[in-house]
Amino acid sequence: MKNSSRRGFMGKAFGAVAGVGAVASLYAMKKSWDPLPSVKAAGFTTLDMSAYKDNELVTEKWRGKPIFVLKYTPEMIASMTEKQKGRSIKIGDSYYLVNLGLCTHLGCIPGYNPDEKSFLCACHGGQYDFSGDVTKAPPPRGLDIPPFKIDGMKLVLGEEGPEYKKMKESGVTL
Numbered sequence: 001m002k003n004s005s006r007r008g009f010m011g012k013a014f015g016a017v018a019g020v021g022a023v024a025s026l027y028a029m030k031k032s033w034d035p036l037p038s039v040k041a042a043g044f045t046t047l048d049m050s051a052y053k054d055n056e057l058v059t060e061k062w063r064g065k066p067i068f069v070l071k072y073t074p075e076m077i078a079s080m081t082e083k084q085k086g087r088s089i090k091i092g093d094s095y096y097l098v099n100l101g102l103c104t105h106l107g108c109i110p111g112y113n114p115d116e117k118s119f120l121c122a123c124h125g126g127q128y129d130f131s132g133d134v135t136k137a138p139p140p141r142g143l144d145i146p147p148f149k150i151d152g153m154k155l156v157l158g159e160e161g162p163e164y165k166k167m168k169e170s171g172v173t174l
């Protein structure tokens, strides 16, 4: 083998090894980014409900969808109607709205007004109260409630606990 072609061969061989190494390390990197198989397969999201502040809307994510979480103030709790209570989740002494953050009209994301304690969907003017119940058309119903299970101070989204089943049976959510 001539010196130059030997160099060419060595270069190719090294390139091939480096290529395999790069693919392997990319694969390892991707593996570390991916969620654990159990998390991915089950599609659960666990929320620590003690972390939320009164009347401060937080948008979480579950299965790629926005989830509104709103902890009620003592005044909101005191003013709740039975219907609003029926749409709300009680954890410890606190009440929360946990709803899909998509307007039930055509799927826009409504905005929360903490002063008015209500939601407005800017797309066609639909409105919801602080419990996610519809107060102004065109939305045909209140914001949908994702499947949930209460686990102490935690809320597991994606699991159907008894409180969620009750809401579904009584027609509070689809």
Ligand code: FES
Pocket: 103, 104, 105, 106, 107, 108, 121, 122, 123, 124, 125, 126, 137, 138, 139
């Ligand atoms: S999409 Fe919200 S009112 Fe139409």
